[in-house]
Amino acid sequence: MIPVYSVAQVRAVEAQEISKRGSESLMRAAASELAAAAEAMLAQTASPTDALIIGLIGPGNNGGDGLYALTELAQRGYQTLALQCTETGHPEALKAYASVAGTVKSLSEGEEALSSASLVIDAIYGIGYRTGAQLPKLPAGTRVLACDVPSGLNCETGSADDDVLLAERTVTFGAMKTGLISQDAPLVTGEIQVATLDFDFSSITPETHLVDENSAQELLNVHRSWRDAGRHKYERGVLGLIAGSALYPGAAQLTARAAVACGVGLLRTHVPEEVQSLLSLAAPETVPLDDEQITEALSLARRHLHGRGAKISAWAIGPGIDSRTPPTGVIANVFDSRQPAVIDASGLEVVPTGPSEQPRVLTPHAKELRMLLRRAGVSVTTEEVRQDPIRWTRWVALAYNAVVLLKGPTSYVVAPNGANLVVCHAAAQLATAGSGDILTGILGYMLSDSSLTGIYGLETVSNSRLMELTACAAVIHGQLGRVTAQQGTVSASRLIDQLPAVMKDFGF
Numbered sequence: 186m187i188p189v190y191s192v193a194q195v196r197a198v199e200a201q202e203i204s205k206r207g208s209e210s211l212m213r214a215a216a217s218e219l220a221a222a223a224e225a226m227l228a229q230t231a232s233p234t235d236a237l238i239i240g241l242i243g244p245g246n247n248g249g250d251g252l253y254a255l256t257e258l259a260q261r262g263y264q265t266l267a268l269q270c271t272e273t274g275h276p277e278a279l280k281a282y283a284s285v286a287g288t289v290k291s292l293s294e295g296e297e298a299l300s301s302a303s304l305v306i307d308a309i310y311g312i313g314y315r316t317g318a319q320l321p322k323l324p325a326g327t328r329v330l331a332c333d334v335p336s337g338l339n340c341e342t343g344s345a346d347d348d349v350l351l352a353e354r355t356v357t358f359g360a361m362k363t364g365l366i367s368q369d370a371p372l373v374t375g376e377i378q379v380a381t382l383d384f385d386f387s388s389i390t391p392e393t394h395l396v397d398e399n400s401a402q403e404l405l406n407v408h409r410s411w412r413d414a415g416r417h418k419y420e421r422g423v424l425g426l427i428a429g430s431a432l433y434p435g436a437a438q439l440t441a442r443a444a445v446a447c448g449v450g451l452l453r454t455h456v457p458e459e460v461q462s463l464l465s466l467a468a469p470e471t472v473p474l475d476d477e478q479i480t481e482a483l484s485l486a487r488r489h490l491h492g493r494g495a496k497i498s499a500w501a502i503g504p505g506i507d508s509r510t511p512p513t514g515v516i517a518n519v520f521d522s523r524q525p526a527v528i529d530a531s532g533l534e535v536v537p538t539g540p541s542e543q544p545r546v547l548t549p550h551a552k553e554l555r556m557l558l559r560r561a562g563v564s565v566t567t568e569e570v571r572q573d574p575i576r577w578t579r580w581v582a583l584a585y586n587a588v589v590l591l592k593g594p595t596s597y598v599v600a601p602n603g604a605n606l607v608v609c610h611a612a613a614q615l616a617t618a619g620s621g622d623i624l625t626g627i628l629g630y631m632l633s634d635s636s637l638t639g640i641y642g643l644e645t646v647s648n649s650r651l652m653e654l655t656a657c658a659a660v661i662h663g664q665l666g667r668v669t670a671q672q673g674t675v676s677a678s679r680l681i682d683q684l685p686a687v688m689k690d691f692g693f
């Protein structure tokens with residue numbers, strides 16, 4: 186997992202490093218990383234002599250990094266042009282560039298060249314940016330490498346100006362920063378590369394940890410057990426799905442199909458009669474589950490949480506339930522059990538606050554998070570949630586004694602003890618109807634599989650493991666969005682089509 190620090194924390198470590206190593210040596214080290222990233226971006230498309238790299242240069246150290254990087258690139262034979270976007274610039278770096286590559290032009294003098302740039306290095310503003318500067322508009326299709334932070338992005342909050350410079354890649358220095366993974370940032374930064382510059386963060390507690398594809402893979406490997414081989418379907422895991430209504434017949438189908446596509450041992454469905462016939466057609470692998478069978482399964486679960494002795498090993502509750510007529514009795518019984526459950530959509534409207542023995546994951550989006558807060562007696566605006574998502578997700582985690590996944594372009598996973606993880610998938614295409622139902626199917630499957638939860642007897646899953654598995658499900662979901670978008674437009678059904686291949690990439 187990648188530690189994430191606030192700008193203040195990065196500034197504090199930077200000050201220590203400057204006192205040890207000197208400011209210019211740090212800047213040169215940052216510039217070398219930036220130059221290497223520029224070369225890597227151009228490697229497939231242009232030889233040094235053909236490529237024109239333009240640096241957009243600002244007034245502070247960010248501009249200094251950009252100028253030193255251009256200097257290195259000029260020394261390696263690239264054509265370069267430095268365009269100063271503000272009246273002042275970093276004096277030593279300006280001199281260094283001028284001695285190797287000639288004079289620096291002002292933006293208005295050299296703006297025309299932007300349309301023939303192979304690559305633009307955005308070194309106007311970095312972590313010192315305050316919202317409100319006027320930023321240059323780049324020709325459509327310009328490839329942009331951001332130095333530390335895209336200009337126009339507030340690196341403390343993740344809020345971006347309308348004219349923010351959209352990057353294909355961002356090389357950020359020292360450490361991953363909160364503002365690079367919050368609010369608008371995932372839609373702005375492109376791929377982020379952290380150049381640590383050997384900064385020493387050992388005495389500083391990170392604000393949170395980012396779970397990316399590699400770290401999700403590592404977490405899954407840590408949790409996966411050898412007991413997986415040759416198991417009976419009941420041992421593999423049975424998911425009980427309580428979902429659907431005449432009003433929303435599709436949601437239950439999507440969750441069911443997603444769980445089946447993940448390879449669930451068995452899926453048992455408690456849905457209204459009129460939905461069951463559609464469901465049996467959409468997912469013939471499913472087996473219906475009536476009220477009595479649920480009571481029996483829950484009674485058996487008091488002796489066996491998983492395996493042949495238990496008819497169900499985990500639950501998914503909520504997709505497509507009509508909130509005016511939820512099957513409250515059945516759901517309340519499941520909430521009383523100690524079997525893991527993922528609760529989404531209308532299920533969130535009936536989940537109780539207070540202590541609970543059940544390992545639960547609630548998966549609200551921002552509006553549902555506000556509803557959960559209101560039910561717990563806390564009134565906040567959407568803007569307040571946007572400003573401080575971890576704080577408000579933590580409130581819900583504590584009030585409902587559950588792991589909470591706040592869904593969005595950046596997703597936050599928070600445990601009742603306040604521990605938290607961030608998943609930043611930037612797959613805007615996932616904002617499509619039914620995509621959340623699929624996440625419930627993926628997570629439901631994962632909670633039903635003992636080789637991931639480690640539930641073999643009566644010992645249930647810990648909140649920290651639940652939090653990590655939830656983050657993995659969110660990463661898989663994000664990757665699913667990206668992979669599907671590469672093939673064309675995204676719909677929930679097309680996401681499910683890609684699910685087996687994406688699961689395979691994560692070792693399933």
Ligand SMILES: NC(=O)C1=CN([C@@H]2O[C@H](COP(=O)(O)OP(=O)(O)OC[C@H]3O[C@@H](n4cnc5c(N)ncnc54)[C@H](O)[C@@H]3O)[C@@H](O)[C@H]2O)[C@@H](O)CC1
Nearest residue numbers: 199212245246247310311312313314315316317318333359
């Ligand atoms: N923090 C680190 O670990 C390191 C930082 N370095 C670089 O240093 C940068 C930070 O340097 P600075 O503190 O000089 O900050 P910046 O270079 O981001 O910019 C600060 C300058 O921009 C001006 N400014 C900010 N917002 C403005 C607005 N809206 N309108 C007009 N002017 C505005 C400020 O007045 C100030 O002059 C980092 O982003 C990074 O590129 C690297 O050189 C080395 C390592």
